[in-house]
Amino acid sequence: MPIFHCPLGAVFYDDEPCIDCGLCLARTEPEMVEASKKMREYIRAHAARKSRSQKIAVCGKGGTGKSTLVALLANVLRQEGYAVLVIDTDESNPGLPRLLGLSTPAAPLISLLERFSLGDRKPDASWLGAARISPESIPREFIVSAPRLKLLTVGKILDPLQGCACQMADLARDFVQKVNLANKEIMLMDMEAGIESFGRGVERGADTVLIIVEPSFDSLALAEKIRYMAEGIGISTIRAILNKIPSSEIEAKLRKELEKKQIKVAGAVYLDPQVSQAGLIGRELPAITGAHEQVKKIVTAVLSGQE
Numbered sequence: 001m002p003i004f005h006c007p008l009g010a011v012f013y014d015d016e017p018c019i020d021c022g023l024c025l026a027r028t029e030p031e032m033v034e035a036s037k038k039m040r041e042y043i044r045a046h047a048a049r050k051s052r053s054q055k056i057a058v059c060g061k062g063g064t065g066k067s068t069l070v071a072l073l074a075n076v077l078r079q080e081g082y083a084v085l086v087i088d089t090d091e092s093n094p095g096l097p098r099l100l101g102l103s104t105p106a107a108p109l110i111s112l113l114e115r116f117s118l119g120d121r122k123p124d125a126s127w128l129g130a131a132r133i134s135p136e137s138i139p140r141e142f143i144v145s146a147p148r149l150k151l152l153t154v155g156k157i158l159d160p161l162q163g164c165a166c167q168m169a170d171l172a173r174d175f176v177q178k179v180n181l182a183n184k185e186i187m188l189m190d191m192e193a194g195i196e197s198f199g200r201g202v203e204r205g206a207d208t209v210l211i212i213v214e215p216s217f218d219s220l221a222l223a224e225k226i227r228y229m230a231e232g233i234g235i236s237t238i239r240a241i242l243n244k245i246p247s248s249e250i251e252a253k254l255r256k257e258l259e260k261k262q263i264k265v266a267g268a269v270y271l272d273p274q275v276s277q278a279g280l281i282g283r284e285l286p287a288i289t290g291a292h293e294q295v296k297k298i299v300t301a302v303l304s305g306q307e
């Protein structure tokens with residue numbers, strides 16, 4: 001069998017039984033199309049349909065401001081009394097902890113795999129085998145925290161020739177599906193740029209996808225693709241957040257384009273010098289900014305299911 005990471009984790013991780021879709025054995029494009037259709041039908045039929053947004057994947061083209069939006073969303077949610085678990089699944093960008101005002105590094109989840117373990121200690125991954133994982137039960141060595149905030153990092157590619165990020169994606173997908181949240185707990189996932197994570201099914205555990213859209217053709221085109229991908233794995237709450245908006249004219253144009261692509265908009269965040277400054281020097285986002293107030297409205301819209 002060629003190297004292939006089954007979106008159900010059926011081969012390497014025994015997460016779900018093999019459904020015999022044929023995706024891993026497909027040799028031609030028609031075979032692949034047919035097999036992936038079977039896989040999508042299975043995933044849609046088994047999707048956990050929830051009426052509320054509690055596991056939120058923040059997606060979009062590279063550079064649209066996903067990490068910044070994750071930090072802004074986390075800040076607003078904490079202010080509103082939610083306990084927020086942030087999962088950094090981005091394999092490259094290191095800035096999210098700083099935007100959240102967190103500095104002490106924690107062990108990445110990937111260090112549970114022997115190949116990536118830290119030091120000589122054999123990693124104890126037994127807790128990961130539980131059917132459900134509450135934020136409280138995640139061992140402290142993997143968490144950086146602040147009041148009503150926990151940050152867990154899946155892993156980063158640190159060196160050339162270290163290998164591909166497949167194992168990180170597999171680990172993230174399996175972990176995210178098991179996270180069990182109580183009332184007033186929300187999980188925010190800062191996703192890798194683009195759509196590769198959808199190919200690996202990382203977003204399967206999410207109930208909501210927020211697509212960050214900046215004023216550019218590529219960002220709009222990718223937003224449409226992300227909507228298609230998210231719908232394909234059974235996610236029904238999909239909203240765009242417009243980011244780095246310079247004027248009401250641009251906002252109106254973006255809204256019109258997204259309407260054509262059948263993507264609902266949760267709100268817009270305008271260019272904000274305080275946010276740009278924090279992003280530039282890698283420091284905690286200030287609590288009171290225009291962007292913070294705009295994100296408050298977005299949080300209300302997303303959590304209430306408003307359109």
Ligand code: SF4
Nearest residue numbers: 006018019021022024
């Ligand atoms: S046949 Fe389908 S479900 Fe089975 S291992 Fe291959 S990709 Fe996964």
